[in-house]
């Protein structure tokens with residue numbers, strides 16, 4: 156039972172195509188598993204369609220259609236090569252979201268006591284900070300530096316913070332105005348996260364007195 | 366009325382392509398547009414494609430211009446959008462979305478891709494659902510048309526303020542915080558208008574989509 160969905164304005168930005176690529180991927184991972192948000196997105200895209208239909212048209216150049224006709228028989232470009240993905244050890248029953256198929260995925264790396272992450276890179280938007288996070292029970296997921304928006308989609312296990320309990324399929328949305336310190340549940344947590352403004356990890360914050 | 370204005374009355378095998386010129390002829394309705402895409406999918410019907418181009422290309426171009434592209438760029442990206450429509454027509458499923466909705470999604474993705482073009486790698490195509498096995502039935506097309514009519518009705522129930530925010534969200538390349546400051550509104554007001562607008566759309570469309 157999914158309890159936490161993206162906010163209305165996030166879904167609208169997603170439908171409009173204005174969400175940053177990393178956030179868009181995490182939101183798409185949520186929508187993939189959430190019938191409620193699928194319906195919401197369908198309504199929003201239909202709204203986009205209705206607005207497109209009533210827009211005041213801008214004339215194409217006179218020769219444009221003839222030029223396009225000449226291109227119709229060109230072969231379609233080949234699909235991009237499959238991205239490199241490490242074989243990640245995952246708990247039984249955890250399937251990664253389909254939207255990750257187009258992303259590069261690195262190995263699990265230790266980044267602090269009880270916390271591992273696997274970098275996720277979008278070949279078309281490499282600057283985005285995206286990762287799979289695997290956090291042991293009771294450990295803190297991320298300690299914020301409040302650089303910007305952050306989306307966390309739970310894939311397995313769960314975490315809780317002052318806004319509530321998050322289980323598989325739930326998405327957490329935080330921005331620089333939210334102070335949240337998610338802590339993994341007893342069994343631990345695997346999530347897909349996108350961060351703006353970089354990541355500050357619990358052990359780093361301890362080292363540097365944060 | 367020339368051939369483009371009555372595309373449904375042409376045999377699918379007819380491949381003579383009439384010129385695309387006037388923009389002011391009556392626009393085909395949603396069911397007619399969906400049927401045209403069906404003909405492109407089924408028979409690579411260039412006459413049907415000409416009618417789709419006439420309807421959608423100038424709208425897609427206007428959308429891209431409003432999203433901040435200059436004329437030449439908008440024209441090029443529109444050509445790519447229409448080429449995608451031609452190549453992917455068999456993935457169009459009127460049970461899932463209306464013709465304008467499907468074209469909007471292609472245009473939106475092309476716009477995102479264009480913004481990324483300066484980098485070397487293109488964004489992958491949108492996730493393709495299974496192509497429907499059979500051509501859309503008349504019933505499916507009628508349902509799609511009814512749904513589009515309901516959606517227009519739903520848009521008309523929005524207050525001008527709600528509608529403005531929704532429209533800016535779709536047509537300007539601006540985050541909500543910037544929309545708020547451009548309109549001299551608190552961000553919270555923008556967000557609550559979005560929530561109210563989506564609530565209305567949901568209420569009107571509940572039994573559809």
Ligand SMILES: [Zn+2]
Nearest residue numbers: 160189191192
């Ligand atoms: Zn949801």
